[in-house]
Amino acid sequence: MMIAIVSLVNESQVWSGKTAQAPAETVCESEDLQAVHQPHLTWMAVEELELEGSMTELERLSRNFAPTQANVWGYGVFPGDFPTVTLGVLKTEAIQKMHQQLWAVLSLRAKGINAYYAPAVWMPHITMVYHDGTLRQAPCALDALIPTPPERYSFEINNLAVIYQTDHEEGIYRKIPL
Secondary structure, X not given: OXXXXXEEOOOOOOOOOOOOXXXXXXXXXXXXXXXXXXXXXXXXXXXXXXXXXXXXXXXHHHHHOOOEEEEEEEEEEEOOOOOEEEEEEXXXXXHHHHHHHHHHHHHHHEEOOOHHHOOOOOOOEEEEEOOOOOOOHHHXXXXXXXXXXXXXOEEEEOEEEEEEEOOOOEEEEEEEEO
């Protein structure tokens, strides 16, 4: 199982312009583009998490965090056999402090921590296309995204959520407003 601490940026979020997925959906055929079910900014990804204690800590931290504006700085691609397309999120001081506090508290309650999310190397991003096995989604999404300057996309970080993914399902364990 994969568990992640995230901030959801889906239906309740207002982007400064059109949603980033809308242009891709209008340019790409439905079979070419699978919408990411839960677009999100990931703070930490782990294999195991002591949930009850972690939820108590997330509740406590959420009272100390205020909603924060986040800005997109560019587009990213993780290449390979299963490419991923992302929107790079500017790592502001406020976002960096949130990440460091979450990491410090939750890493003590986790096993199998994905080191790519460690504060020293973390590159905040929102995934638009994930593991494109068809090799059609990534180019199609980029064709739709690139004409729009990335600075047009901004959003508010206004929640913390625990999401999970198994071989058979994915979902939201809990969402906490800031």
